Amino acid sequence: MSESKSTSIGSKLKEVGSHSIIYGLGSMAQSAAGLLLLPILTGALSKDDFGVYSMIVMASTIASAVFYLGITSALPRSYFDYASNEDRRAVFTTAFIILALGAVIQTLLGYYFGSTISKLLVRNSSYGDAVAWAFLGSSMGFINQYFFNYLRILRKSISSVVFSLISFIATIGLTLLLLHELPGSLIAPFQAIVCSQIIVMIIILIMYGKTAFIFKFKRNEVSKLVLFGGPIVVASFGLMIIDSVDRIIIERTLTLADVGAYSAVLKVAALINVLMIVPFTQIWSPMMMEYRSHSNIKDLFSRVLSVFLIVGGIILVGAALFAAEILSLLIQSGVNSAMISSFLIITLGTLIYGTTNILAAGLFYERKVFQSTYIYCSVATLKIGVSLLLIPLFGITGAAASTLFAYILIPVGIYALARRYFSFNIDWRKLFVLGMICFLPIIYGLVFSEKYHFDFSVRLTWFTLTLYLIFLNCFSKDERIGIKKMLSYRIVK
Secondary structure (H helix, E strand, O other): OHHHHHHHHHHHHHHHHHHHHHHHHHHHHHHHHHHHHHHHHHHHOOHHHHHHHHHHHHHHHHHHHHHOOOHHHHHHHHHOOOOOHHHHHHHHHHHHHHHHHHHHHHHHHHHHHHHHHHHHHHOOHHHHHHHHHHHHHHHHHHHHHHHHHHHHHOOOHHHHHHHHHHHHHHHHHHHHHHHHHOOOOOHHHHHHHHHHHHHHHHHHHHHHHHHHOOOOOOHHHHHHHHHHHHHHHHHHHHHHHHHHHHHHHHHHHOOHHHHHHHHHHHHHHOHHHHHHHHHHHHHHHHHHHHOOOOOOHHHHHHHHHHHHHHHHHHHHHHHHHOHHHHHHHHOOOOOOHHHHHHHHHHHHHHHHHHOHHHHOHHHHHOOOHHHHHHHHHHHHHHHHHHHHHHHHHHOHHHHHHHHHHHHHHHHHHHHHHHOOOOOOOOOHHHHHHHHHHHHHHHHHHHHHOOOOOOOHHHHHHHHHHHHHHHHHHHOOHHHHHHHHHHHHHHHHO
C-alpha cells in the first residue's frame, strides 16, 4: 500500500516537474520580452524618461490587478466543479464575459483619465497618451492570460508555449521597429505591446474559440465567480500597493533616475519568477484543485513545498554568486553596489513569497479566499510605514529590505489562516539544512562580492560544490537514485 502511495505521489511530482519545464519555456518567452526590453529601453531612453516609463507600467499593472476581477484565478475553482464538457465550456464563457467587462472599464479609464493619472504619477500631465496605450495593453494582456490559463487547464502546454513565443517575438520586433521610427518615444513600447497582444488573441480565437466557447450563460456561476474573484482582487491590489509604494516614495524623496534604477532591479529580480515560480504556479494551481480529494494529497503538498524551496535555493545561490554579471548584462545604464544588494534581497523575498501558492490551499478549497485580504491589507499598511522609514535612510536598498519584510509576512499570515481548513507537514529539518548550505553564498553576494571579487571560475566551482551539498543533504537516498536515473536517461537519450 505504501509503495502504491509513494508511486502515486511520484507520478504527480513528475507531472508538476514536466509541465513546469514546458511552462517554464513559455514563461521565459513571456517574461523574456520584459527582460530584453530592459537593455533596449535603458539604452534608448534617458534615465528620467525610463523612470516615467516605469511609473506608467506600475500604474497599468495596478489597474489590471483590479479590473481582471480575479476571474483568471476563479476559473479553475468553478471549472472542476462540473464533469460534463458542456458545463465546463459554459463556465468558461460566463467567466470570460465578466473578464471582458473589466477590460473595457480599464481601457476607458486610461483613455478618458490618462492625463490625470499621468499628473498623479509624475506631476506632469503630458504623458496621458502613453497611459492610455499602457492601460489598453495591460487589459488585453490579462484577457490573453485568461486564454493561457484555459490551455493549462486542458494540459495544452505546448500550445501555451507557442503562443508565448509569438507574443515575445512580436513585442520585441515591434518595439524595435517603432523606436526606430520614433526615437526616444515613450508611447512606442506600449503600442508594440497592444499590437502583439492583438496578434496572439486573434490566433488563439481562430484555433480554440469554437471549442472553448458555447452559447450558454451560467447565471448561478456569476455570483460564485465574483465572490471568489473579488477577494483575490483586493488581495492583488494589496500586493500591488506592496510592490509599488516603494517607487512612489522613491519618486517623492529621491529622483526619477532612482525610480528607474529600482524598477530595473525589480525586473531582473523577477528572473526567479520567470525560471521557476510562474511555471510552477501555472501547473500547480489546476493540479491542486483537480487532486484535492485524493487520499495522499497532504503528502504531495509536503514534497512539493520541499522541492520548490530546494530549486529556488539553487537559483538564489546562482544569483548571489553571479549578480554583477547578470545585472550588467541586462541594465545598460550602469550598475552599482546598492543595485546588486537590492537585487539579491528582492530575489530572496520573491522566493519566500512564492510559497504562498502552496500554503494558501485551505482557503481555496473551502472558498475562504476573502480571508487572505486581511493579510494583504495589513501587510500593505505595515509596508508603507517601513518604506517611509527605510528609503530616506538607505535609498533603494531600504526599499528592497521593506519588500523582503512584506514578502515574509504574507505567506506566514496566509498559512496561519489556511491551516485551519487544510494543513500538511513541513519538513523543517530539510529546510534548515538547505538554509545553512545557501547561507555563505548569499552573504558573499550581499556583503562581500564588491570587496572580494573572486574569479568567475572560482565562483563557478563554489556554485557546483553547493549543488553537490544540496544533492547529498536535501534529498533522501531514494530521491537521489531517482534523480540519477532521470539524468542518465536524459543524457543517453
